Amino acid sequence: MTDFRRRAALAVLLTAEAMNMLDGTIVHVAAPVIHARLGGRAADVPWFTAAYTLPFALLLITGGRLGDIAGRARVFRIGVAGFTLASAACAMAGSPGALIAARAVQGACAALVIPQTIGLIRARFEGPALARAMGAIGPVMGLSAVCGPVLGGLLTEALSWRGAFLVNVPLGVAVLAASGVLREDRAARRPRPDLPGTALVTVGTGLVVFPLVQTGGGSWQWGGAVVGAAVLAALVPYVRWSARRGRSPLVEPSLFANRGFPAALVASVLFFAVMTGLSLVIAMSLQSGRAGADARTAGLAMLPWSAGMAVASWAAGTWLVPRIGARLMFVGLAVLGAGILGMVAVEATSPGSRWMLEPALGIAGCGLGLFTVPFFTTALHRVRPHETGSAAGLLNAVQQVGGTLGVALLGGTFLAAAPAHGPAAATERAAGAALALLPATAFAASFMTRKTRAPRPSAARTAAAQAHD
Template identity: 45%
Template sequence: MELSMPPSEPNAAAQPIPSPTPSPDRSPDPSPKRSPDPSPAEAPTPHPYRWLVLAVVLLAEVMDLLDATITSVAAPAIAADLGGGPDVTQWLQAAYTLPFAVLLVTAGRLGDRFGRRRLFLLGAAGFTLASGLCALAPGPGWLIAARVLQGALGALLIPQGFGILKEVFPAAELPRALGLFGPVMGLCAVGGPVVGGVLTQADAFGAGWRLIFLVNVPLGLAAWAGAARWIPRDTPTAGQRLDLPGMLLVGAASAALVYPLVQGRELGWPVWSLVLAAAGPVGFWLFTRYQLRRPSPLVHPSLLRNRGYTSGILVAVAFFASFTGLMLVLSVFLQGPLGLSPQNAGLSIAPLALGIAITAGPAGALAQRRGRTVIQAGIVLTSVGLAVLGGTALWSGSSVDTWRLLPGTFVAGLGMGMVIPPLFDVILADVSTAEVGSASGVLNAVQQLANAIGVALLVTAYSAFTDHGRSPTTALAGTAALTVTLLAGALLLSFRLPERARPEA
């Protein structure tokens, strides 16, 4: 799930957005020999269907965002129906986000090489098909495999949209078009858990939880049809190189880190699982060394030497791991020990998303003046909310209910809303204009990887507490404390971020 606002240049392979202000004439000859500026009649005509193209791109974003939040609420019901323990609920999320993260940056270059329209159509059709396969799953293995396919095709689909919008919108209108992403993301964040709970409990036509995947079918078909009708054909860029070894290396490192976190507890933490978990960070280190030597790397080498940017990556990992992991832990707790229905669980999580929606708008504007201070205040407020949540769970014991948990979740959401909008723009502040495309694409991929790590780590921690005889409320409090520890690390690292957000953000 990508909750961050689109950065200044979201497409990893695209060039920077040209400024609408013409550059000054630097000719030493004062005589007017240069061609006159084109008259309004000679100016390029904007694409007639550009706003319909925007609607199609937003529809693709909605599918991606809803797919993440809906699944987090429905995961316990899916595991109960298909069989399996907490590892199944974790893989439902990780199986989507891992391939999405690994393929995201490369997919931007694929769009340049083979054409963005072509890959958008392929991604929309494939995502729709994969959603149907998820809905038809007879067992957990089928469903997890279909989720992997869904994540890979989502990574193919999503990066193409921003490049397409750059092609169809004039520079003066592009900020207005990109400004619509914020409200759409906010609505998905607030409405996703509720919609997931309602669809799962509705059990229309006896489909049960399968409706959360079937809802993507009409959306995907509409996105494909709209793209085929309104997105203009583009010319592929010859000579784009793909760093396949780099992609395989970062994929192996990601899997080595996440797999033992998910399966290690289930298997009794054998030695190989601990070795594999330790190999994950080593794999990422090898990836950075390899990128410094590649002639056409996935990541600009200068970014890996930028202290503010590399620190920002770690802040993003800690924060988004906390956010996504906590969402799933709350869903498991509400539908397990509290025995809530998926619909009521979704309504109980909604205050977290509502808090995000309330502070996200003001935080984005305030960060232009206060920069990283806004992020730091948001991390502190999120930690306070989680401390209240954990303390309430411990104090209430067996009498805990959703109303008692509401203040903690709401305050945590207010804090998260202060972090999400400005985070990427502050991280990108010291990145050169030529590097913004690559830097923002990597950040989006890191966010997806953090989602997988957070789900694997926090759900495993919650389950480990209950395995050792702790009550569910104590397990929830312990997991909240672990999340605060992650956020404390993010807070310390945030002092290495640039002080101000990117001016044009």
């Protein structure tokens, strides 16, 4: 493959990645307008986002394994086509229920697309070129997530809320048209479908995530969450048992041979809970607490958040990560914490002031960018070729679980406090909850950077044999 075709393939993959991640947050600003136009219950508003992230989280690991089995380029194209059609259905929805159903189809199709990007990139690049290509994933994902509210606000005001979904249609068509530059790639040893593992992941994740979104269902929901956690815990011994019997488990057990990758999963849940949940809270607060603020104004008010993320991501990937390495993650969390503290201070002393809030948003955005680039680089640099599908699916799945957790925890905190205390106080409380998650994120990330003991010779030979296969 020529350098031009490699660059074109990378552009196609990153565009699809951006398109899918953008759609996870683009409705944050548009959600109040959608609710006003379509009607329905206030409880439907979180589902405009969660209906996308829930099936996305449920099916990501399965989507990664389908790429190993059927071919990553083929599954990628199927997913992009389905995502594009579902986006059109979202734009034409005439009721909250129809929109939520179309969003669920979008999320399921995105779960087919996203896990394939890492595998297809690793199949096309090697050496320093691979490092640069992999390093582009983190900034693209992060920037897409935080630019969603800005674009959603602009499209909602310029066209209507339907424009926030229609934007995906030309992008999806362009990605499909250019996907011919992708060569087919699949696992060297074609794995068989793992139906019991798929069932464990789907049922367990669904039982854990559903109570985070659907409030008011009583203790049975949280009892289901406990059962879901137990089901997910059972996945680890099942995977080991399946591998010992020579089967093809849905998740590669070698990913858990040291603490680094499991720690990355935990850190991802916590970090993306803060990023996604705080983004939703800011969008709702800007539209409910600032005089004359509409969707477009709210979107533009978040430009410092997105610009800070963009500049910090570029600086981290270009200069800081090569010099500081994984330690930059902790700098990013500290800067993010300073930005959130600034938000709390503004809401406590000058509630409703958009202009005083924007510097704090810019600082928080810088913190996001300084964390995401070293995080994804550190989380993926030890992943071997036969682990790619599992690693991509797992990392993206827990990211979506984290985003759903953030929507439920931070968004729920805001919605619960706003009627009685006003939007400024509600924003202050939600920001305080986000701030409380950062020490736990730093603690989990610290295990990603710790050295582990070298494997015993027999284990090393086994790992080498697996990599060779």
